[in-house]
Amino acid sequence: MIVIYPGSFDPVTKGHMDIIERVSKKFEKVIVAVLVNSEKKTLFTLEEREKILENEIKSYGLSNVEVERFDGLLVDFAREHNSNIVVRGLRAISDYEYELQIAHINSDLYNELETIFLVAKAEYSYISSSVVKEIASYNGDISSFVSKNVEKEIKKKQD
Ligand code: PNS
Numbered sequence: 194m195i196v197i198y199p200g201s202f203d204p205v206t207k208g209h210m211d212i213i214e215r216v217s218k219k220f221e222k223v224i225v226a227v228l229v230n231s232e233k234k235t236l237f238t239l240e241e242r243e244k245i246l247e248n249e250i251k252s253y254g255l256s257n258v259e260v261e262r263f264d265g266l267l268v269d270f271a272r273e274h275n276s277n278i279v280v281r282g283l284r285a286i287s288d289y290e291y292e293l294q295i296a297h298i299n300s301d302l303y304n305e306l307e308t309i310f311l312v313a314k315a316e317y318s319y320i321s322s323s324v325v326k327e328i329a330s331y332n333g334d335i336s337s338f339v340s341k342n343v344e345k346e347i348k349k350k351q352d
């Protein structure tokens with residue numbers, strides 16, 4: 194069974210990696226789908242986001258996880274990759290409304306598609322890529338939220 198874990202990953206956090214690792218232990222193959230055409234302005238280019246993710250996945254030793262980019266609708270990407278399972282992490286109740294909307298829309302567009310939610314670990318339940326970027330922009334300590342490599346990549350952007 195192939196599952197898709199979609200997102201912007203700008204940049205990938207320890208919270209994302211925790212979900213990827215847990216999901217990779219339950220399914221045959223995980224495709225981490227990196228959104229190309231985000232309306233949000235990203236700190237990292239698509240290529241950088243992919244490269245950073247690939248490095249993280251390698252350092253976690255996850256051999257059944259692949260990184261792919263996607264543009265357009267997630268349901269089309271899922272169909273093209275013979276998958277009908279999408280995984281998303283849920284941190285707090287505030288995530289729920291948005292996630293529920295996307296899950297319903299995706300299910301309307303592709304009836305067989307199931308969205309599975311994994312509850313984020315408590316220590317990652319209040320972090321996000323945006324918060325990490327904000328703390329970093331004020332030279333705050335982000336070492337609990339991202340890997341050393343991601344920290345280095347963020348610092349490079351600040352130079
Ligand atoms: O990490 P993010 O930014 O919360 O991820 C959001 C994402 C990529 C899952 C979502 O924006 C998405 O699937 N976009 C692709 C466009 C799409 O399929 N839209 C229909 C559902 S609203």
